[in-house]
Amino acid sequence: MTTTSAALASHAPPSPARELWDDFKRNRGAVIGLGVLVVLAFLAVFANVVSPYDPSEQFRDATLRPPSLTPIGGHVFLLGTDPVGRDVLSRLIHGTRLSLVIGLVSVGLSLSLGVPLGLVAGFYRGKLPETIVMRWMDVMLALPSLLLAVAVVAVLGPGLANAMYAIAIVMLPHFVRLTRGAVLGELAKDYVAASRLAGAGTVRLMFDTVLPNCAAPLIVQATLGFSSAILDAAALGFLGLGAQPPTPEWGSMLASALEFIQSAWWVVTLPGLAILVTVLAFNLTGDGLRDALDPKLKT
């Protein structure tokens, strides 16, 4: 008997976090994406320490230098310099911090508004609150996202903070619809009725009973939302509506170097690559999370 109980104990189900990790690491792309994100997060946090120069410092005798290891006037510009002599590498590293903050703030804002709205729409299905919320979201979805973001920034005025609000507003309908859909699926289940029967009020049902069960799609959407937030912020920066110079934001770096695309490839290509790699990493991680969190795809 002791051997059987020992065998049983060793086959005890893994903890949820452990199970998630086991499922996640089966997807190699997702692990690579996560690795890139960890590196990016490290660069963002320690940007001041890691980057060789201040992102706004101008080296007047070294404008538009190509990437090289040879020192110019005692300075090495690993990824070259931009038209006003700023180190591209330092600007990219500081841009990482900005991009991650943009993603974090706009996804956070969008989640904290979208989830309650989605819960209300789901719980008051067929009643006035749902109609108001969902038709409003339909109107927002009918506008192209960048156009809407541009319109919002035009109203609020250009600037990084306003760009983040604009992106949060643009992403809002996705979170609302996703939350509502997940809520409707959960509300049909008996445990919700059981909870109501046990005396739970609407607010408790929303946040304690139903919301934790809607977490999986929301986590995935939030991760993917990060990448679209970074892309949108870069687009707004490129249009001059987001971060203002001399902020080292990737999109505005692209915009300010546009005229040199023929003569100095690095000032345009490198910020573009940074955007590409970051967005790709978020998308890969998001896909991996979706596979790991979606019970329907589990074997």
Added chain:
Amino acid sequence: MSAAPGSAPLLEVAGLHVEFGAAGATLHAASDVSFSVDAGEVVGIVGESGSGKSVTALAILGLIDAPGRVRAERLAFAGHDLQTMSERDRRALSGGEIAMIFQDPMTSLNPSFTVAFQLMETIALHEGGSRKARRARALQLLKDVEIPDPERRLDAFPHQLSGGMSQRVMVAMAIACNPRLLIADEPTTALDVTVQAQMLALLLRLQRERGMALVLITHDLGVVAEVAQRVLVMYAGQIVETAAASDLFAQPRHPYTEALLASLPERNAGRRRLASLAGIVPGVFDRPAGCLLSPRCPYVQPRCRAERPALFEVGTSRARCFFPLGAEPRP
């Protein structure tokens, strides 16, 4: 509390109507349902799918949402009128004194939380106590419902339990606050046959030990025969017959009850085909003018097609039929 304890029935339902859909296409999910349950009594509600059994239970518990409409002449629990009390009081009452077990054990537990968490939440709400005391109480409840290896099950998530075990956890949650009335909505439907028998035995043991009233909703007459003292037979939202369990099986008064009994496999031993009642329960658009069973009734008379019968006294039973079986026709 107008009446002295024990004299008034625990649950009184009179003239309960539950309707869905717009005027003109109204679905009468339950119409004119009246019954009562005494403290410590076991009442079975039987009927085929769509006969209004579950809807009746949900209406009693206040779980029918708009656009569904519920009205009743009287809906009272232990002398408290459920219809006039505030939503808040009603929730407190139904959470503590009335409990319900649902049909599908796999969706009845919240998948995000462990068994211990869910049990302790219920206990905290109605009894309180320290974390440790609540955990001990949760463990005791799992032992009460005969879950094997209860210490380990405490920290299991619902998806790590089998259907039978989930159902037992549901029962444990239901009895956590010592309810006086337990409504079990087809508690054995989703389980396999051997587990069904254990489940029924468990429910009955808990009912006896705790003196709870038990309302057992099922479409299995065999189950009712085993456990219930009184039986309500429902058809198309109406009660068509109510009788003591022994009377019902000895002498069904309503043709529908007779047909239900005749379709039991035990009564068909040696025959090639199971006896069955042709046709289906009438829906929204094909509700007959007369008796609701008239399109399917083997004994149908012209009067049945024209008039809708009330629930008449027939011997010790009550049946909704002009021509009750084994008795004189109604004038």
